[in-house]
Amino acid sequence: MLTDRLSSKKIIDELLDGGVEKGAITNFYGPAGSGKTNLALIFTLACVKESKVAFIDTEGNFSTERFFQLGGQEEDLKNILYNHLSNFKEQTKIVQKLKNTDVKLIVIDSIVSLYRLEIDKDNYTEINKELAKQLSSLSTIAREKKIPIIITNQVYSVNSDEIELSGRDIMKYWSKCLIELKKVDDNRRLAILRKHRSLPEGEKIEFEITKDGIEKAKFRIF
Template sequence: MKVLANFEDNHKIPTNSSIDNLLNGGFEKGTVTQIFGPPSSGKSNIALCLAVNVAKSGKKAIYMDTEGGISIDRIKQIAGSDFSQVANNIMVFEPTTFQEQGENIGAIELWLRKNHADTDIFILDSAVALYRVDDMKSSRLNKELGKQMGILSKIARSFDIAVIVTNQIYNAFDDEGNNDIRAVGGMVLQYWSKVIIQLERGEETNQRIATLKRHRSIGEGRQAVFRINSRGIN
């Protein structure tokens, strides 16, 4: 574990971008939100902005990086002059196997039983990177993925923490040969994710489009356009 302390008493965590308008204020605590999209669509940038905003507020952010791609330089860019404070409030886990990912999630749940009052967000970036390269049989993989997601849902509800999971996509073809973009993890991730956001690249440089695919109180199909820049997203 690497260590990179209060939000006002509200129930949403902002990104300080147009995505907050999409979600009527920000990412909800107490629930699991899934963000899926192709590579370089902004998933990790959104996740890092959320972690930095939580850390700036004085609360702890847990960031589990399963792809080994978290950049300290990028955190410095987003945090700016607040980097020293931010670095002390982000806890980074870097599992290298899908089994280790599950073990880390279990260990974090135990830690949160004593420290949840100081923690506002748990980010799993990405939920399926290690799942896709594991040689375990698919039935066992899905069972383990469901177990991990169940623990994350419990963490969100029991400790009033925002749980954010990023996800990848794959192309599927229907009987007529039409290409359909789908999120990895199928029904397992869909079942546990109470809010789902799809990201796509826009036509302009650094432009991204976020589409709401599921929400408990906001209609599906709502969109927001944002850009990735040197300070995160705007």
């Protein structure tokens, strides 16, 4: 196993050659229900048994019930520095605070929901600058502390078969690894590697979201 990765010990590691990279920002993006929060929780669990994790929740999506289903224990919660944010300014503040923590993983689920609430035609430039500043700081934190940072990212439709990340070029620039998640059907999800520093783009895996985690999708006869 590569030591520069945080392994989830789940199927998603196969796409990432062992797990999410330490020292970089990994971005899981996709529509509602595509599995972003599940993956964020799975990597949180992979870290929390031994080390502290900062979990920044911008939508109130952290479910202790789901955390326990995935294998988390009551005592693991003590290792989670949980922050529920309600506006974009708070997000800027928490990113600054993260410079001084000793966590071994930072999760922001999602990085753009408060940004999307805040942005309008008058403050567009300023809010985009703020987002870029947050990501620049996160990137420095990841590199200096040699820890993985996982962010999740909503998308919007460009046309009937094309989606775009909220935060677009800013998100694409600062995320060293981009994984697109697609819903295939009720349980089945597709994860596609869209950007990686050391792996070929376009690699895919299919997985199912199950009661206790994610599993390789079962073979299907069409």
